[in-house]
Every structure is written in C-alpha cells, then in structure tokens.
Amino acid sequence: MLRRMMGFMVLNPLSGVIAVLAIIVLVASLLSPNFLTSYNMMIIARSLAFIGLITIAQSMLMILGELDLSLGAIGGFCGVIGGILMVQVGLPPWLAFALCLLIGALFGLVNGLLVTLLRLPSLVLTIGMAGVYGGLNLVLTRGVAITGIPSSIGFLGTGRWLGLPIPFWIMLVFLAIASFITLKTPFGRYMYAVGSNAPAARMLGIHVDRVRVGVFAFAGFLAALAGMLMVARLGSAQPSIGDSWVLGPIAAAVIGGVPTTGGIGTPLGAIFGAAIIGVIENIIVLFGISPYWQSMVSGAIVVLAISLDAISRRYFKRE
Amino acid sequence: MKSRIIPLLLAGALFATPAFAQEGPGQQKADGYRFVLVPKVVHPWFDKVNQGAQQAAAAIEAQSGSKVEIQYSAPQSASVAEQNEIIERAISTRPDGLIVDLLDPSGNRSVLEEAAEQGIPVTLFDSINPEGMSLTTVGSDFCEQANMAANRLIELLGGEGKVAIMMGVPTAPNHAERARCAQATFDAHDGIEVVATGVDNDDINTAQQQASAIMQANPDLDGWVAADAAGPVGIGQAIKEAGKVGEVQLVGLDDLNQMLVLIQEGVADSSSASRPTMQGYWSVINMWQQATGALTPNHIDTGNVMITPDNVESFMQ
8 A cells, every 4th residue: 555655656746746735734724723714725725826827827938948037027017908998998898808818928929939039048038028018017007006997807806616716716727728738739748848858859840939939928828817817806907916926936836846947847736836835825924923034934945845845756766 | 400400591691691791882801812913015114013013012911901912914025916915814814903004905905895704803004995995094194294394395495496206116005195295295386396206116225226316317406305214215325325415405204213314414304204103003002992892083193293303313212
C-alpha cells in the first residue's frame, strides 16, 4: 500500500504541491476555528479566481519559456476601458464586456508580435509594456475610478452558484480549456517543444513565432477577463486593478512545478501553487500577524513549500 | 421526579432573567472585545492611528475592566482589491467590529455590505461613507485642512507667486479632495498661479523625484502644498537637494516625524495636520460604544491643527 502510494507520488508531478497544500490546510484548520468556515472558504475561492486566471495565463507563457509582466496592467486597463464603454459611451454591458476581452487579446497579441518580431526578451519588453498600459490607464482615468457600472453584470463578480463565487467557476472553466489546449492538442505539444528547445522545434517545422504570439494573445484575453470580473466584483472600474497581479502568479506557477526556463509543468499545477499562496495570505490575516511581518512570513512559507516539495520528490525518487 | 424538575426550571429561569432583560443604551458589557483595524496601506501615518487605537484599548480596559484587542491588518499596497480581500479575511475571523479607512468608497462598498450581512459593525475613519450608507465616520474636514495649508502659503508669499500642488494617490478621495480645495483656494487669489501638479502615490521617493523635476522645469517656483502625508517629506528633501531652502516655501501636511524635523530645520514653514492618533483613539471608543449598545454619532470631527516652529516640539515623540 505504502509502496503503491510512493509510486503514485513519484509518477504524479503534482503530488508534492498537493501534499504541501493539504498540510497547510490541515495546520490552519487545527489552529484557527475560523479557517474551515463556509464564508472563509468562499473568500479563498473568490480570491483564487482572479489571481488564478492570471496564473493560468502566466503558466502557459512560462511553458513556452516566456513571461508577461504586463498582464496585471492589461487587466486593469481593460477594466477601465470596459467602465468607459459601459458608463460613458453607453454600450450594452455584455457588448462592452466582450469588446474588452477582444481588446485584451489584442494587447497580448501586440506583446507577442513585439517579442517575436524584435527578438526581444519578453521579460524586458513586457516591463515596458506594463508602463504603457498602466500609463494609458491613468491618462484615461486621471486616477479616478469609474463608478455607475450597470448592475446587470454585477452577478459575474458577486454572484454564487452551488455556494461558490461565479468568478471561481469561470476560472475553473478556463483552467479546463487551458489544460485541454496544453495537454490534448497538437498546439499544446508545440508549446512544450518550443519551451524545451525553440531552435529544435523550428527545425521540426513548428511555427515557433505563431505559437508564441497565440499564447501571448490568449494570456491577454485571460488578463482582460480577470480585469472585467474585478470590475463586476467592485461595481466600479478602479485604475488600481491588476497592480498586485504581477509577481504572485509567477511565484504560484513556479511553486506548482512550472519553471521559468520552460518546457514542463501544467496550468493545473500552477493553480495549486496559487492556492498555496492564497491560503497562506488568508491564514496570515486569520492569525493576526503584524502587517510588517506579513511579507516575510508569506515569503518564508513559500520557500518552505518549494523546498518540501523538492526534498520529498528527491526522497521518493531514491526510494 | 416532576417535583424536582419544576423547582430547577424555576431556579434556572430566575438566574436566566437578567441575561434576557432589555439593557439600555451603553449598558451591555462583555469581558473582552476584538476590533480589526484596516488602514489604506502600510504607512507611518497609519502607525499613528494604530497607536491611538491601542491607547483607547488600554483606556477602556482601565475604565471598564473589559479587555480590548486591536488587530492591525494593513494591505501591502494601496489597491482596493487587496484591501477588500483583507477586510473579507477579517470578517471571517468574526471580530466585534471593523475600523476601516476606505481606499475608494464605491470599490469598498461590496465588502462593507458583506460585513453588514455577517452582523459585524463597522466604523470608518479618514473616509467618507459610500453612497447610501450611514456608518459612523471619524476624521477631520479634508477641505478645511487643505485650505489651511493653501492660505498659509498665500500669506507667506504675500499674496503673489507661482505655486505647485503635490497630489497623493489620485484615486484616494481624501487626497483628491484636498488637492481640489487647495487649487480652488489658489484660484481665488489673482496673484497666485498654480504652475504644476505632481502625483506621488503617497510615496516619499516618488514625491522627491516629482518635486525635483517640477522645480527644474519651473525655476521661479515660490511654494508648495501637498495633498498627502508622504508628499511634503519628499518635497522637503528635494528643496534641500536643490539648495532652495528659504527660497521655495513649503507648507506641509500631517505630522509624520520627518515632517516635524523639516519644520525644525526650517525647510518647511509649517504643516496643516489632521490628528491620526486621535482618529484611531475615537474610532475604537466609537466601536466600543456601539458594542455596548449605545447609539453613536454620524461623524466625530477630530479637527485639524497648524504645526509651526512654535508648537512643533509638542508633536515630537
């Protein structure tokens, strides 16, 4: 039985991260009576929904060996554009919502084209593009939130189905789509090939640049979706939406087994990584840890989680 | 058997009666209270609010014997979404009350409604109520504070000169209101021209960079006011760096220690200060009074004060 379990642990690349998540959840539920309440589970799920969409996007880019640090800025800018279209232009909310998703995909496409055509490192280019999208956001809003978002889209951010927030269900749908693309389609196999060795993939006849541009566009689409869902959640288009969506999703993907070097990992693993970070952030507040210690505690637990995962993997392989 | 049960029930009812009795306003008592204080962001100004809150907790314990715990839980960045998550997590710990400085009333509205649904009372400080809500607010008049600073600068300049305004976080309503009121005060004086407006996002380094750039672009600038606490500290450093102490006048905002040092050094003339310690203190007192069943006012005005070289010592800690 133990041998079979160990075999499963070795074969399943997600076992380590799931085990770490389970340990954190167990410890938190033993130490805090408020942790396993339905309300707390609901807020963890809702928080995971927004950061999860960006994590899915970032993990797909990281499988390619790329990064997009402008996803948060795209999300925020698309949210603001959505607010303007709905409130100031007067477009029907659903049309504005759909247009914003397309605009997000367009921004992602622009990032992808610049990376592939100019042969620039995506890390550097997208830092610059984050400034462009964030700056345009401030130009349009002058820093002031757009209020009066029609209530007809409010349920997308605040509604619940089967006790869980709607944004969480939407995130799960796109996790399923991303997992299907990466694991079950030729395009997904090309992604892993490009991430492992781009020159070799090119020699095999894979359109490396097309794959890259396609994933950047999809990532932009997901960022816009997260931004618009946040607008629906807040009932206003805040220029600050997306400010905190930069490093967390990358850390989540790495914890979930998607290295920045590319070629391996899955969006599902990245979501487990995001769940670990989300639960840690939740229990930090639940336990009343001083805000001055929060970053240190959060960072230390993340390092501990990665280390435990790596050590257990090495141990089980040796066994 | 029945004969034993009936007296027991009667005795139980007798002892239970006080618990069910209607208590008048302010007469409910508990052994302890836990209030969660959620500021806009990790920032020294809010440390002063927390100090005041802790002082109030000690005062309540000394006066009533009830232990009060203040849990300080601050967002790491000034993001409404992050602040909402902190508030939601605080709600899930079932505190006796939430004390919040809203980053944006419209964006924070949904979590305040969640707190109400969960039966958790809320007191706002340094904020205005979201539209249609009537929570007790504790704080000072932002416009009055900005006008005090602007009028002081106009007086220093003899009613004539070129001035600049440093905004804090453009999305923060209190910062925006201060900037708007300062602008209106300057506009009402023909001799005063506002030549530049900077945005520092309530960050001292950004304020310093912005102030340096604005003074480079406007070498004949005569004076500064700011709409946030970090702004004048950065402006003061930029004035010192540019060697323009005494040449460019600065009327600051609030009472951060760095601001007070700038007044002592003569870099800043004065500072128009709200009273963060008092805001924290009265927020906790208000929360405690609500918990005792007392009706609380719509607004508690903690007022503003002008800190000058004459009284700066009394604000130093």
